[in-house]
Amino acid sequence: MKNLYIYFIIILVLILLLITANYNSSSQRIDKRDFAVEDTLLVNKIILENRNLEKLKLSRGEKNWILNDTIIANQYLINLLLKTIKEMQIKNPIARAALPNIIKRMATQNTKLDIYKKNKKIKTIYIAGETPDQLGTYMMIEGAKEPYVVHIPGFNGYLSSRFSCKENIWKSKRVFNKLIKKTTIKLNDNKSIHLSQSNILKLNKIYCESFLTSNKNFNVEVIKNRTPFITMIIENKDGTTEQLNCIRKKPVNKDKYNHHKYDRERFYAFKNNTLMLVQYKQFNYLMNSDSLNSYFMPWSK
Missing domain, CATH: 3.30.1490 (Dna Ligase; domain 1)
Structure with a gap:
């Protein structure tokens, strides 16, 4: 009877040790x-x-x-x-x-x-x-x-x-990320227009469609060296100045739009050494002005 009791204690201890080992092993496994x-x-x-x-x-x-x-x-x-x-x-x-x-x-x-x-x-x-x-x-x-x-x-x-x-994937697609104090639009005939404060506030709601980088079929340097149809000079409230060059884009589907000289939905925008693709409709509020619309979309006359 005494030996049976000893065997029972040994078995109980072994079971407890096994449970403890399994618990520690499981805890470590869960952690990893x-x-x-x-x-x-x-x-x-x-x-x-x-x-x-x-x-x-x-x-x-x-x-x-x-x-x-x-x-x-x-x-x-x-x-x-x-x-x-x-x-x-x-x-x-x-x-x-x-x-x-x-x-x-x-x-x-x-x-x-x-x-x-x-x-x-x-x-x-x-x-x-x-x-x-x-x-x-x-x-x-x-x-x-x-x-x-x-x-x-x-x-x-x-x-x-x-x-x-x-990096380009993680960038905010907002074209202007700072609080803007003053905006001057320079047109390609040496005229300049100053935006009203209400229109300046709308600039922070403009987003690009994508950021563009060079590849074997596309060269950013060639695009950015083209003459812009509009240049926007942005004076920010933190004292910095930025320049956005708006550049015409050729049509994608040349067969369908062979009578169009430029893409009528998108243009290139170059700012801070970054080339972006922007839709014209992002600037709809500016194009409501007849004087600006003739520069943004002359084909809409």
Whole structure:
């Protein structure tokens, strides 16, 4: 009877040790599987960096998020990024047979995500490409033993595109980001027009369609050296001065619009060494003036 009691105690101790070991192991595993950051309101800095040596920093300012310390960031994309960081979670582990190839792929192709709260780094995540069905994204927390397939419940798609390191993607598409004090429009016949205060306020509501960069079929230098049809001199309340050159654009569909010399929907805008594509309708309130309309859209006479 005494031996039976001793055996019972030994078995009980072993069970307790096994439960404790499993609990510790599970806690450690959960910690390395916890991709989401719940309270994104406290996140004040995000750094993205990839293997192509592209790196950008997003910082929370008093009124706006700031890209690389100087550029106002696109708030829609910031909100989408914070929502992604908050809601993403593991969809499933990676099959053992596929794990070596995925790890090898992540070693050469990944985006590093650093998340900061109160300027203290709280998490680093490595983000690779999408799964073959494009319904998940391979991710790995720094210090973890292996990557996982991550998704957002209810969203059918992959998440890697939300962590782009391309600076142009993160720029705010607002053409004018500062408070404007005075605006002078210089026309190509040496005439000048000063905008009223009510029209000046509307300039901050103008957005470009996209930012343009050079490639094998498009040269920004060629475009920006063209003679602008209108030049806007902007004097900001912080004492800085900016210049926006409005430049004609050739029609895209030459067969359909072969009788049009210029694109009648969009033009190029060049400011602060950045070339933008802007729709004429963004300046509709200016074109209500007959004198300006004849310069913006002479074909509408």
